[in-house]
Amino acid sequence: MSKKLIATLVLLVGFGGLLSGTLFKVAEPVQAIVFQFGDPRRVITEPGLAWKIPFIQEVEYFDKRILNLDPQPEEILLADQKRILVDTYARYRIIDPLKFFQSVRFERAFVQRFGSVLNAAVRDSVAKVEMIDLLSDKRIDVMNEIVEKVRQAAPQYGVTLVDVRIGRTDLPAQISQNVFDRMRTDRVQVANRLRAEGEEIKQRITAEAEREKTVILAEARRESNVLRGEGDAQRNRILGSAYGQDPEFFRFYRSMEAYREALGEGTSMVLSPDSEFFTYFGSRK
Structure with missing residues (x-):
């Protein structure tokens, strides 16, 4: 290989390296700032190829998509002296990468600083209301106030605020346990009260049923006694009428009944054979 060809190849490689560095x-989805020895020189927001001075200038990229900001939950004392944990999040977009770099330099620093701004706005707005307000339509007014405060602070960081939301509001762990214990105590008291009321109703129904039972049985006994008395009276009338018609047959019938009752199974009697009781056992001619 000739020296001229080698020199040409070296020049081509060097030119390619110089071009790639340029x-x-x-x-x-990104925008760029060209720095020269740490100082910003140009801001590039449009996609495509751009140039820089190799070995002297360098490029820093910044995302221009919607980004997420999710600071740590903040414990806040409400107007009714109740403590809650408020978890908020925001969505933002970098619209001025130069101002963003000059104010916070990197996204991690922005998350910390702007997260503090967001929590401060949430704390100032939420601390003025009561717990019941956060569960009603007034929550919308509180959110609008928070968004306005945060939106006013956004331009100094070179960002625009897209959205701010309260993800959830929880009671601190100790307060949650206390609330749970109090709710459980209340439920136990309600259960005991309902159980006592049920027992009282049961006793009242039982007493009423017993009273009705007693009345029904008494009425039944009275009616049965009346019917039995009427039956006995009618029987006596029939027997009296029969006795009037044939006294001898009546005496015979009564004797048969007496025999049946007196000479039942397992009955032992000691009587004289000529006793009047055996009148109808003798032979009759």
């Missing part, structure tokens, strides 16, 4: 690509 050109850089700005993708669609």
Whole structure:
């Protein structure tokens, strides 16, 4: 290989390296700042190829999509002296990468600083209301106030606020346990009261049933005694009428009944054979 060809190849490689160090690509979802010895020189927001001075300038990229900010939950004392944990989050977009870099330099620092701004706005707005307000339509007014405060602070960081929301509001662990214990105590008291009322109703129904039972049985006994008396009277009338018609047959019938009652199974009697009781056992001619 000739020296001229080697020199040409070396020049081509060097030119390629120089060209690759000069050109850089700005993708669609990002924007870039060109720095020279740490000082910003150009802001590039449109996608495509751009240039820089190799070995002297460098490029820093910043996302221009919607980004998420989710600070730590904040414990807040409400106007009714109740403590709650408020978990908020925000959505933002970097619209001025230069101002963003000058104010916070990196996204991690922005999350910490702007997260403090968001929590402060939430704390100032939520602390003025009561627990019941956060569960009613007034929650919308509180959210609008928070959004307005945070939106006013956003431009100084080179961002625009897309949305702010309260993800959830919880009671601190100790308070939650106390509330749970109190609710359980209340439920136990209600259960005991209902159980006592049920027992009282049961006793009242039982007493009423016993009273009705007694009345029904008494009425039944009275009616049965009346019917029995009427039956006995009618029987006596029939027997009296029969006795009037044939006294001898009546005496015979009564004797037969007496025999049946007196000479039942397992009955032992000691009587004289000529006793009047055996009148109808003798032979009759």
